[in-house]
Amino acid sequence: MNEKTVHKFTYGLFVLSTKKGDSYNGCIINTAIQVTTSPNQISITVNKQNYTEELIKNCNKFNLSFISEDATFDLFERFGFKSGRDTDKFADMSNNDYKLSGNGIPYITKGTNAYISAWVNQTIDLGTHTMFIATVTDMDVLSETPSASYSYYHANIKPKPQTVKSEGKVWVCKICGYVYDDAKEGIPFEELPDDWVCPLCKHPKSDFELQK
Numbered sequence: 001m002n003e004k005t006v007h008k009f010t011y012g013l014f015v016l017s018t019k020k021g022d023s024y025n026g027c028i029i030n031t032a033i034q035v036t037t038s039p040n041q042i043s044i045t046v047n048k049q050n051y052t053e054e055l056i057k058n059c060n061k062f063n064l065s066f067i068s069e070d071a072t073f074d075l076f077e078r079f080g081f082k083s084g085r086d087t088d089k090f091a092d093m094s095n096n097d098y099k100l101s102g103n104g105i106p107y108i109t110k111g112t113n114a115y116i117s118a119w120v121n122q123t124i125d126l127g128t129h130t131m132f133i134a135t136v137t138d139m140d141v142l143s144e145t146p147s148a149s150y151s152y153y154h155a156n157i158k159p160k161p162q163t164v165k166s167e168g169k170v171w172v173c174k175i176c177g178y179v180y181d182d183a184k185e186g187i188p189f190e191e192l193p194d195d196w197v198c199p200l201c202k203h204p205k206s207d208f209e210l211q212k
């Protein structure tokens, strides 16, 4: 079985946002799709480790902002590589870069081309992830810039890896570019431990490669 087959799936990229009381949170997902047109329903799948997953279970509504090709890496850093449990991702965000929709939840206006507001009508436990089936309550197009695909992000938005000079082994995260230089970090890894996760984006060992 060829593990790389799943890389042939086409994925979009989205900021999924919701709220808890007066505070907001969001994360980046690549698993959103329209599932029926009448009624207009979408499905999203969210890792249970994301704080946003927990908040949507309580709030039952969310916004989905469609990331476009003019998005910059800081959008991914803000929503993809930090946890809302530790930081308020909207606190230092410019008021010009998001707006509140009718449901009181923010959607992103910079580096995005559309948004959808939805309320959850079904929650499906998938083990590591939760799938939410939701009815669209509002939506709008924000720009005509094409949507960014997952492969577009890798080719054009993610910073190109800098070659690190090291006496030891250098492991690079293919998702966010995080570098583990074992000569610097103090723990030399002949091989990364199996339970290794990227400290920045939380992706597993399989997303790391050894710098040549």
Ligand code: FE
Residues within 6 Å of the ligand: 173, 174, 175, 176, 177, 178, 198, 199, 200, 201, 202, 203
């Ligand atoms: Fe990473």
